[in-house]
Amino acid sequence: MKECGYSEINTRGMFPMESPHINKKTSVRQKWEVFPGRNKFFCNGHIMMARQTGVFYLTLMLILVTSSLFFAFDCPYLAVKITPAIPVIAGILVFFVLGTLLRTSFSDPGVLPRATPDEAADLERQIDVANASTSGGYRPPPRTKEVVINGQTVKLKYCFTCKIFRPPRASHCSLCDNCVERFDHHCPWVGNCVGKRNYRFFYMFILSLSFLTVFIFAFVITHVILRSQQTGFLNALKDSPASVLEAVVCFFSVWSIVGLSGFHTYLISSNQTTNEDIKGSWSNKRSKENYNPYSYGNVFTNCSAALCGPMSPSLIDRRGFVQADMAQAVSTSNGLTMYGSTQSQSNMVISEDSWTSFKVGRKEVSSSG
Secondary structure (H helix, E strand, O other): OOOOOHHHOOOOOOOOOOOOEOOOOOOEEEHHHHOOOOEEEEOOOOEEEEOOOHHHHHHHHHHHHHHHHHHHHHHHHHHHHOOOHHHHHHHHHHHHHHHHHHHHHHOOOOEOOOOOHHHHHHHHHHHHHHHHOOOOOOOOOOOEEEEEEOOEEEEEEEEOOOOEEOOOOOEEEOOOOEEEOOOOEEEOOOOEEEOOOOHHHHHHHHHHHHHHHHHHHHHHHHHHHHHHHHHOHHHHHHHOHHHHHHHHHHHHHHHHHHHHHHHHHHHHHHOOOHHHHHHOOOOOOOOOOOOOOOOOOOHHHHHHHHHHOOOOOOOOOOOOEEEHHHHOOEOEEOOEEOOHHHOOOOOOOOOOHHHOOEEEOOEEEEEOO
């Protein structure tokens, strides 16, 4: 089979590639400035978000406005009539909600580095050699590998954009244009993907937001009832008109937020991701022998692994520097940006040898291919 070079690999469908544009104004740039995914960076690359952040600002505004109205119109009355602990508890909840929201939104969710041109060309040669060496004229499905994880066969797919074999549980986000480790889903409400590095903060965010929503809704109703006993219902609404707005916002929000918290509690207890649950990856309907190889078989252990396990380091170098002659050649096609050789040398390219001993948590994985 003819050897395929990096420049011959078309990962963008039928759309022609435009000629690269060379920026000659600067000699050195930081890597976050030429990052290939569709992301926004702030604070010199420390903060990483998706490009679509409008819904995130809506989330932030709803939390801040509703909480501010509660502190301004309800807490003074409730602190006197019931207990001063109410505004204290509300303040702690708001602080925790905002902290976990920002931690989820501003973090690298677990983006996998793309292959450099040399790595991509080498991987293409490995694929061609593996296909050419197959006997009997049979050609296996292209760009797939299989590994065995705790007795369960898992297929690894080749990403034509990142030019790597994605690790188990990783997936390519079409909105951010990145492969993400342990990809759960892309959440517009937090303005970021939810993956291996920020899932615990996402779960703590929705769980604490559920408590805050129920807390505000319950005490807003309590406030209105206590006032109506003194001055009548209509006068109570006139005295605290913001309470009506708070009650409406909380009433329509609490069902979805509490439901989402319950769903992710189920996912954590069974060590699944939203992506796997939607696809039915480990459903018994596919096969009676189908099971989740990542589950520890114990709810407590699954929850501990998801929420209390060690934090994985970021695999992408956002704040390093690259030379202009290596990094400035940036070509665009269909609104997608090619990174080329600006990628960090620590890129993850998964070959046959590197999968002979793969470890998931404390569980050993051995290659079956």
